[in-house]
Amino acid sequence: MLVNLPGTVTRGADALNAAYSARLRSRTYATAALNAAPSPEIVPVTTADGARLRVHAYGPADRDVLVLIHGWSCCIEYWNPQINEFAGDYRVVAYDQRGHGESTLGAGRFGADQLTGDLSAVLDAVLRPGQRAVLVGHSMGGMTIQAWAQRFPEQVAQRASAIMLATTAARRITGRAKVVPLLNEVVPAPTWLAQALFGAPVPLPGSAAARGVFKNRIMGPAADAEAVAFGLAIVRSCHPAVRGAVARDLAKLDLADAAANITVPTSVIAGEFDKLLPPIHSREIADLLAATGSLDRYTLLPTGHLPNIEAADEFNAELHRLIRTARAGAPGLRVGGVAAS
16 A cells, blocks of 8 residues: 655655665766766657656757667666667667656556557657658567557558567567566566565666576676676666556557557567577567567567667677668568577
8 A cells, every 4th residue: 555755754865765776877987888878858748647758869960760668677878888889870769768767657558558658659759751660669669659650550651661670579478477586487477576585666676686686587697797887787777666556557568469450660679598588589589570470570689678779780780780771661571480599
């Protein structure tokens, strides 16, 4: 049961958390690609239910647009390796999903409609009439794109020239996750247990032991120390109450065959060692896209759940290729194409 605290207390706690989260998001690393790009353009977006979304745009305003949509517990800065790679030649847009980063919660309840409404509002704000973007969604961001295509099928070809879905899922999220040892490897995990484990609104530690657990359960064996530190800092920057609440609702999310509404060239990326959303999820989505004619390529990278961080060069190369495909109008669409690294 939630307790209503005096406004002075909650405002003070929120201010402290905001400062703490900002420091985690703005840390600097020896690997330049992990550092935040300077001087973004701030794009004001307020949703129909009053959520104020933090939306940043980087790069020349007259270039092809990329829209980066992060996953659970992340934020704009999660995409630093891609913002730094692409902002010189493209208009790169990234936003904090509501409740994450510096975006507010609004009055709407978390769910597929809320995710899709927010994406649609961002596209309204950053695309000119008739302009299309390459949409890139990681994890919950990939779920956002699938749900958007299901709710607004007419917008897909109008607003997207190509799509990338990275380490994402459509259904059976808790039933396949292997983050907790034994669960779903030996003993099937009921939804209520997954909600209790991942939905607990507790702060995450940043100790060496925590980094070791994060690498072992979320990232792949080849992830280097800086990538692990970066990934953990991003996740720790999420407000614990938001992280817990979203996890509890994601556990119940079932998008069924929503990806069947995607009608533009789509690249699907899976992580070979992903324990949170194992490759079977991405493979199912890729098979569905192949059946409908929209699969451009399925790629299995030797990573865990964070391929754009763990294998940034390979991820960026695939995104560069997809952009070229979008520009060419996909004349050589390879239905069912597979690339494994």
